[in-house]
Amino acid sequence: YSKDLYEGNEFAGVVTGLAWTAVGGEILFIESSLSRAKGDKLILTGNLGNVMKESAAIALQYVKSHSRELGIDDELFEKYQLHVHVPEGAIPKDGPSAGITMATSIVSAFTQRKVRSCLAMTGEITLRGKVLPVGGIKEKILAAKRAGITDIILSVENRKDVEDIDAMYISGLTFHYVKTVMEVIDKALLDEKVAHYREL
Amino acid sequence: YSKDLYEGNEFAGVVTGLAWTAVGGEILFIESSLSRAKGDKLILTGNLGNVMKESAAIALQYVKSHSRELGIDDELFEKYQLHVHVPEGAIPKDGPSAGITMATSIVSAFTQRKVRSCLAMTGEITLRGKVLPVGGIKEKILAAKRAGITDIILSVENRKDVEDIDAMYISGLTFHYVKTVMEVIDKALLDEKVAHYREL
Amino acid sequence: YSKDLYEGNEFAGVVTGLAWTAVGGEILFIESSLSRAKGDKLILTGNLGNVMKESAAIALQYVKSHSRELGIDDELFEKYQLHVHVPEGAIPKDGPSAGITMATSIVSAFTQRKVRSCLAMTGEITLRGKVLPVGGIKEKILAAKRAGITDIILSVENRKDVEDIDAMYISGLTFHYVKTVMEVIDKALLDEKVAHYREL
Amino acid sequence: YSKDLYEGNEFAGVVTGLAWTAVGGEILFIESSLSRAKGDKLILTGNLGNVMKESAAIALQYVKSHSRELGIDDELFEKYQLHVHVPEGAIPKDGPSAGITMATSIVSAFTQRKVRSCLAMTGEITLRGKVLPVGGIKEKILAAKRAGITDIILSVENRKDVEDIDAMYISGLTFHYVKTVMEVIDKALLDEKVAHYREL
Amino acid sequence: YSKDLYEGNEFAGVVTGLAWTAVGGEILFIESSLSRAKGDKLILTGNLGNVMKESAAIALQYVKSHSRELGIDDELFEKYQLHVHVPEGAIPKDGPSAGITMATSIVSAFTQRKVRSCLAMTGEITLRGKVLPVGGIKEKILAAKRAGITDIILSVENRKDVEDIDAMYISGLTFHYVKTVMEVIDKALLDEKVAHYREL
Amino acid sequence: YSKDLYEGNEFAGVVTGLAWTAVGGEILFIESSLSRAKGDKLILTGNLGNVMKESAAIALQYVKSHSRELGIDDELFEKYQLHVHVPEGAIPKDGPSAGITMATSIVSAFTQRKVRSCLAMTGEITLRGKVLPVGGIKEKILAAKRAGITDIILSVENRKDVEDIDAMYISGLTFHYVKTVMEVIDKALLDEKVAHYREL
């Protein structure tokens, strides 16, 4: 991952995640987009490994099976085809830690709700909605700060990893510890829609 | 598998299994979730090997071919898409020993019946419903106790493996030996539904 | 294959076969189960190699193309999905010698006819219904006897292999030599249905 | 291939071919069978390599595109599913030389016409219906004679290979040299149907 | 490729191409055939590599998107299934140089127009219809002459390769240099249909 | 890539890209073509690697989800099948840098709008429409100039790479730096249709 900066919250369906690579931490963007098409095949791009593809499938299933709580009309899953992409295509990506970012991205795409500003997140999703801890927390947090992020969502089980970091490295950052995917979505998505929202 | 604790029985479709790995025994969770969709394709995630994927297919077929005894309307298999997931995505998993756990998880998802508290299980499923013995019993039992499990379902053909274990290691554990998958489901699922059950 | 015993003829669709492995002969069970579903995709599980999967496809085609003689309504093939499983999932299995066992199992599932008691069989199936000889006869017969089998169906072309075995090893066994799959089914399936038969 | 003998012409859809293996020539049987099913997917079994599978696809296309000359109602291709099998499943088979045998087998299955007695054949099929020469002619002919074959169909371009064989080896054999698949079918299939023909 | 001779222009859908192999140039035949079937899946046989398969897909798309100019009713693409075969099945074939031959073959199949006599061609097709130059021109031309070809269609960008050949080797051959696939088809296909044309 | 020249803007759906290979820069052509067919499967040819295939999927999704802004009737995606090809078939191609060229090509195919003359482009596309920088800028620009290109579209994040090039090498070239795919399309496609446009 090249060194990216936070890019704002103008677009529905675009959420900032955190990755941990051989050369340190990085932010990455999860992009979800809908198009009118028959069937409900999930399209995944961005040079993703199998575990990361599975994360997207779990995130979509979570969103579908909680559509009522999330305020998404079930018919949208039939009427629209979902495509989830993770730039940059030349870089292979894998692992489960983008799970909650994918779920948030998908909900934003289907609701057109605006993503909270300057927010990033990392955590594995389970089908029942539990948020599991992930690795590389220190490197990911440093990368987030460098990129201009101010708020970070993590599993409560990653709290100890944050507390191990020297305070000077994390000044100015607010951590939001969560247990469930529903908490992630509540924290990450505003009730308002994006400025140029699409009528679904 | 990291060292997990029993996580309660709040959710329909979530059942605790036992795994045997290079570093000892472990508990794991089988999660089944339904979404409204055409067709009845089974979605499987969790970095599963082919034998474990086959276990899910056998479990689903068992449930479908015994729908009447289980009180499941056949139309639900057409109206809902089943997704079975086994956290944690980064860890490859394989083998037939989650078979009865998958069957129980699927029945719970389709009936919304609550899973018995503090229960774990391990055993291979066959299509006719016989429960076959599995390996690693000692390590699995130790892991279950450590995780807070009090009741364990096993094949009767694994009774001898339990009897070989020093009594002090298994004090406080109750073993339920079964011959059939229907017995597993009878023992594992309560007649009541989960608190926040979903109307299917 | 672990050392299994004959398990009775309570279930429609469950037929006992004979396998020949590196560690000697073994009995195995072929299980066929039907579920209501659109389409007629054949589901195969049990860690089967390609040749064994092909045997199942040939067996199913034989049954379909002889439905009238077998008393099976053609519509059942559309209304029900067939799943053929061979326990035990952890053990890879391959080869053509389960062909006639699979055909018998499939016919039993679609007719709910009871399988003759204490019977096992081994033989390759062809699409026209000829039964071809298979290898490992001596080891398979010893395993069958050990497991409690009394009657064995073989290709007439395997008669010479039986005659090569010392008589003391096969006392108490009755051999049924056949040329065609239809003979196998006539010998293996009783005209009565299983006790708890399913109305198809 | 084990040493097989000619097996008569009782069955529609069963035609005798000639194979050339590391241990000499062999006869083999091509079996075509029809079942009622939606769609027109071609099922191929018998441990076939890609080139041999392609031969079956070419043979089927030839039959479909010449249905009128062959007296086959086009609707049969929709109403029936075709399965082509080549016993024996344990032996891998490949190469294009079964092409005309497959075409003859398919036509016999769809017309229930009886195959000429004591006949075998070998030759590659092309989509336009030309019969191409194949290798191993001497070994194949010796195997055919040994198996009880009296008539052999070959490409005219294989005539020179026959003429190279010492006359004493081929006494009692009649060779039919052909240029087209239509000639093969005319020579190989009788106008009468098999005794127990199936009404399609 | 064995040493083949030109085989006439009796059949619609059969066009002569030129191949370049390790042992020199060769002619080959592209055969296109139509059968009545639902869907419009393209069937490709002849032991073709991926690049050659892509050439067929490009050729078909070119024909479909230029159906009006080519006088082909769009409904034919729905009503008929196209199969493109390149004999001889035992020989692997690859590369883009059969592209224009495939396009010509497909147009002839769908229009039943007769192919110009004693004609061969080689050239890569693009989706917009440009004809790209290909390699092995000298070897291909010598093979064409040897096979009885008198007219050869090439990309204008291969003219220089022809001019490099000693005149004595190409006496009696007429070269047709083209820029577009439409020119190829105009030169290669007569306005008349084949003698025994099929009513589509 | 052989050394190609710019080939004009006669065809809708054909756009000039820039590639960077082991032997230097190159221009290449992205060709999009539509045919009438059911479904909306995307056909991709040209010996493309997975990353380049993903670029095409992202480009198509971008076009579909921005159909209103682009003036494309959503029904066209159902009525027409899209095929994207990149000549020359013998050369493997991969990487994300053709993303914006593919998007432009697809829009031109669906609108029949003419491509600006003497224009080339290179840049990765994201699903939200951001244009990412790519590598090999110097080599690509030299190749573009050599091929007769006068205008080049690049990501603003590639401006620094251009400024590093010695001015004498880029005299006569105009650079258009963009942030979004929509800007690319606005700059690359004229409002007028191609001369022989197709009525969709």
Ligand SMILES: [Ca+2]
């Ligand atoms: Ca990056």
Ligand SMILES: [Ca+2]
């Ligand atoms: Ca909120």
Ligand SMILES: [Ca+2]
């Ligand atoms: Ca764990």
Ligand SMILES: [Ca+2]
């Ligand atoms: Ca109960």
Ligand SMILES: [Ca+2]
């Ligand atoms: Ca066993």
Ligand SMILES: [Ca+2]
């Ligand atoms: Ca009987």
Ligand SMILES: [Ca+2]
């Ligand atoms: Ca043989």
Ligand SMILES: [Ca+2]
């Ligand atoms: Ca005749």
Ligand SMILES: [Ca+2]
């Ligand atoms: Ca040849």
Ligand SMILES: [Ca+2]
């Ligand atoms: Ca003309």
Ligand SMILES: [Ca+2]
């Ligand atoms: Ca080039």
Ligand SMILES: [Ca+2]
């Ligand atoms: Ca404009």
